[in-house]
Amino acid sequence: MDKLRLRLVKKIDDSYDIIIGNNIFQDIAEGLCSLKLGKIAIITDNNVNVLYGDKFLKLLKSKNLNSFMISFNAGEKNKTRKTKSKIEDVLASQGLGRGGLIIALGGGVVGDLSGFIASTYMRGISFIQIPTTLLAMVDSSIGGKTAVDTEKGKNMIGTFYQPKRVFIDINTLETLSDDEMLNGLAEIIKHAIIIDEKFFVFLEDYVSKILAKDNNVLVQAIKWSCNIKKKIVENDETEKSLRKILNFGHTIGHAIEKASNYQITHGEGVALGMVAETKIAFEMKKINEREMNKIISLIEKSGFNIKLSKIDIKEIYDNTKFDKKNKGGIPLYVLPTKIGRVEADLEVKEEVVLQVLGGMK
Numbered sequence: 492m493d494k495l496r497l498r499l500v501k502k503i504d505d506s507y508d509i510i511i512g513n514n515i516f517q518d519i520a521e522g523l524c525s526l527k528l529g530k531i532a533i534i535t536d537n538n539v540n541v542l543y544g545d546k547f548l549k550l551l552k553s554k555n556l557n558s559f560m561i562s563f564n565a566g567e568k569n570k571t572r573k574t575k576s577k578i579e580d581v582l583a584s585q586g587l588g589r590g591g592l593i594i595a596l597g598g599g600v601v602g603d604l605s606g607f608i609a610s611t612y613m614r615g616i617s618f619i620q621i622p623t624t625l626l627a628m629v630d631s632s633i634g635g636k637t638a639v640d641t642e643k644g645k646n647m648i649g650t651f652y653q654p655k656r657v658f659i660d661i662n663t664l665e666t667l668s669d670d671e672m673l674n675g676l677a678e679i680i681k682h683a684i685i686i687d688e689k690f691f692v693f694l695e696d697y698v699s700k701i702l703a704k705d706n707n708v709l710v711q712a713i714k715w716s717c718n719i720k721k722k723i724v725e726n727d728e729t730e731k732s733l734r735k736i737l738n739f740g741h742t743i744g745h746a747i748e749k750a751s752n753y754q755i756t757h758g759e760g761v762a763l764g765m766v767a768e769t770k771i772a773f774e775m776k777k778i779n780e781r782e783m784n785k786i787i788s789l790i791e792k793s794g795f796n797i798k799l800s801k802i803d804i805k806e807i808y809d810n811t812k813f814d815k816k817n818k819g820g821i822p823l824y825v826l827p828t829k830i831g832r833v834e835a836d837l838e839v840k841e842e843v844v845l846q847v848l849g850g851m852k
């Protein structure tokens with residue numbers, strides 16, 4: 492028997508900057524000029540295209556950057572393998588080569604899909620994220636999770652593939668709906684509960700200003716939130732340990748979104764999930780009543796509905812078993828032990844989940 496060892500011990504520096512500012516499109520375009528890129532493909536959806544896509548494309552062209560735009564129909568239902576392959580065919584027919592760049596301009600769906608395309612197109616080409624929703628700014632554009640959905644669930648197929656840069660232009664939030672602001676706020680609140688009590692106190696004081704799009708407060712909240720997410724990803728890029736804490740509120744949250752047939756948004760689902768999982772933590776004597784009440788009142792004060800109303804509780808419970816974070820069919824939870832601290836990988840008895848969900852009717 493002969494043996495050859497192919498040695499592939501890797502040392503990779505995938506570090507990148509997250510740039511946050513007001514009206515930074517001009518700076519982004521000027522920055523791209525200095526990179527000596529091949530073609531640039533801007534991927535966006537039809538909503539963002541109308542608001543910012545054309546404007547951004549014109550700006551790049553005015554700087555003589557060889558760019559083109561691909562727009563697909565907005566919405567999670569289009570974050571599919573089918574949309575991915577359609578876009579890939581356009582990229583190829585436009586002659587985007589390995590030295591080119593993909594720019595994801597839009598919310599979480601655009602970012603997840605474009606990142607996944609960038610990670611497999613010609614075995615990987617560079618991409619940058621320009622998130623235009625609060626949710627994408629504070630969560631999905633940072634950390635390199637890319638994916639498409641399948642009938643079996645959200646984000647079933649994807650990669651870890653980091654962008655080369657993230658540009659957050661606060662002014663793109665001017666056109667964002669109140670519902671979409673709440674959607675992002677759920678993840679901001681989650682960041683505070685899992686790791687940063689000071690940020691939680693800041694949110695208690697300033698949540699209404701965030702929702703009212705007060706520029707100074709928004710910049711502070713987005714910077715704070717991105718800093719939390721960045722530190723967690725730096726510690727554990729591929730969710731082997733610490734990154735799991737970002738799933739607080741998501742075991743029940745995803746299950747609620749699915750049980751509502753996605754009528755409930757991700758943010759609303761995560762808010763309800765955080766309330767349920769905090770109550771579960773209390774039932775399991777992991778958190779005291781005072782801390783539990785503070786968490787629930789911040790979520791309620793922010794404007795989230797904290798009642799389950801018509802959603803079927805058994806269906807929510809059953810959905811948790813199909814969560815990606817399960818171990819042999821047993822769903823695992825991240826539960827708060829105090830504001831700013833959580834425990835991951837916890838099993839919860841069925842009766843506790845059903846009792847808590849029943850109490851939220």
Ligand code: GLY
Binds near residue numbers: 631634730734
């Ligand atoms: N949104 C959760 C994560 O990036 O890990």
